[in-house]
Amino acid sequence: MHRRRRTALVLTAAIAAAAPLLTACGNDAHPGAAAVVGGQRITVAQLESRVDEVRRAQRAAVPDDTQYQQVVSSTSGLTRDTLHNMVLDRVLHRAAQDQGITVTRKEIQQMRGDLERQAGGSKGLETAWLQKYGIAPAHLDDNLRLQLEAQKLATKLGTDTSQPAFWKALSRASEELHVDLNPRYGSWDVQKSSRVDAETPWVREVTTAGGQPVTA
Template structure:
């Protein structure tokens, strides 16, 4: 696989991974919102629409093979991972803007042309991103913009992404952006760890208490 392609995929994977840490939980102060980022609402409807785009793309991609059920099974946490991406994209954009990073449409198109060629064409490229990152074809340009922002942020910070120092500086910048934006998740989707800039599942101790009582009765 081409080096530039590996770099892009590595950045995407890093941005999509969630950590098993917990910060302050969200609240019900924003009814109808899946999350509030910098005062802007990501509505439940918007989240469901984004998930629907992926499911439709998966269905179309597996129409001949009949593997749609398998594709759905592999992406069982799609709603939460999609919300993670929607929030983190905004956090990254804020961190990049704070560092003076700008991305042009030309840069996005140039990267797309390059990666499509490396992938063997547009269809193969779109299929690969759908399968690996659950990104619908219509959202790929947004994803590529995020890729470029991440790479430019590393450069603006004067660090390399392959080093521990680079990772610490990068995630530190995202943590600062998360704090500034005051990310607030609807509790049904977990909470936002401002230190790691990642969505985490909420702890539900009452479930363990109920389970323990049931076990005692049994």
């Protein structure tokens, strides 16, 4: 498992945020879907909406045009990382369900309160999650639920989120859900529960001069 993929769960390092969409010319085997997880589609529109939310939050946090373009250019993996997290969220939730694990609203609020005190308030926490993990404020609580599920799952398995036993549980969940990514976004490695880039010559990245993704 690539270290960047692990850190999104254990909260110990920043992940890249913001990237151009992968675009492709040719037949699309997944029309309108970025991924199918457990028979449920994550549509391209849903993915783009999530990416746009992060972009808008970044823009609000960095109003200077030059600095904003630096943020865009220095965070080149948002679309792919966002899809990875959207899929992994469902995989982890399934793995937690398999172990009878649940997370309550009260637990999420308690975790958020603790983190807000560390970050100097709600705004500080939202800014930290945006900068470190590419999580827009509207989805902060969803991500905290993910963290709690990961912690509880690791505890139930008698391990931690960096150990093979934890990722083996996610691998089983990936198999159960039959994760299928649109080839334009790569593929899903079941054993590692991670998105990987596909080496396809017909895939290309296109970005406008303003740093916004476009689709060919």
